[in-house]
Amino acid sequence: MNNLTSNVPIRWIAFDAVGTLIFADPGVAETYTRIGNRFGADLSTEIVRSRFQKAFAEHQRTFSTNEDHELNFWKRVVGEVLGPVENADDCFNELYRHFSLPESWRLADHAAEVISVLQSEGVGVAIASNFDRRLHTALDGHPVLCDIDVRLISSEIGWRKPSQQFFEALVDRCECAPDQILMVGDDFANDYTGARNAGLQAVHLGAGRSDIDSEFQIGSLADVLPLSRCGL
Structure with missing residues (x-):
């Protein structure tokens, strides 16, 4: 160094x-649980949090990136965290959009x-x-x-x-x-x-x-x- x-x-x-x-507010696990369960995931926040930490750590991204790489990364993470859900594309799109909203983040x-x-x-x-x-x-x-x-x-x-x-x-x-x-x-x-x-x-x-x-x-x-x- x-x-x-x-x-x-x-x-x-x-x-x-x-x-x-900035910090996600509500937290990431709480948001995944709320949106995922509306699409039939039926998961607890504790399970979602554990799955998210595991998926995020396992899918290590390379140093080089672009918008497509990031989008595909999050699709893999969401899929592994929530598992099979109804209308998977709609579920992912709602989650993805949620974290673009200013009101989803606190200073x-x-x-x-x-x-x-x-x-x-x-x-x-x-x-x-x-x-x-x-x-x-x-x-x-x-x-x-x-x-x-x-x-x-x-x-x-x-x-x-x-x-x-x-x-x-x-x-x-x-x-x-x-x-x-x-x-x-x-x-x-x-x-x-x-x-x-x-x-x-x-x-x-x-x-x-x-x-x-x-x-x-x-x-x-x-x-x-x-x-x-x-x-x-």
Whole structure:
């Protein structure tokens, strides 16, 4: 892992989306259960949650991607989670559309305040996400997120985190040196390790990892503001 230079001024902060800035509300398992059972799945939320975690982990996606790859991935996941249902295409389409709706996502605590302060202080704000084009409509429905026009979405740029190509595209969009970008995310491999290996600064959102120095861990988005002013 790269040893990054201390006290490099931060010009841009790039946030992961799901699990960092936004959270499914209701949760993924609850939504799959509700919609799936309307189409005859007859499953408990606990079973759906277990199946989802297993299916999501087993169907590892390659670094290269596009809209078709992402769509097919989710079709496989939904099929394995819900099993046989009535009108399977309609069931999938309803689920797929659900997660494009702004009202299906809640903002993380402190997200609105942190983004507003960063923008007022002249720090660039970007979103860097492993998602598909549905993320645009989800973000556009939240006032504090809709004005963020630097959005790196894996299905659109053709590469997923933690690939080097994804972070190179982020650097190109921000038009600055890699170590002037701070990546903030909840996924250790995708957001933290991937960014640091590409020469960016990074912090992991979430406490308790023994394999990261405490200075590179934050427990809340509110902890981003001091970092944006002094670097790491």
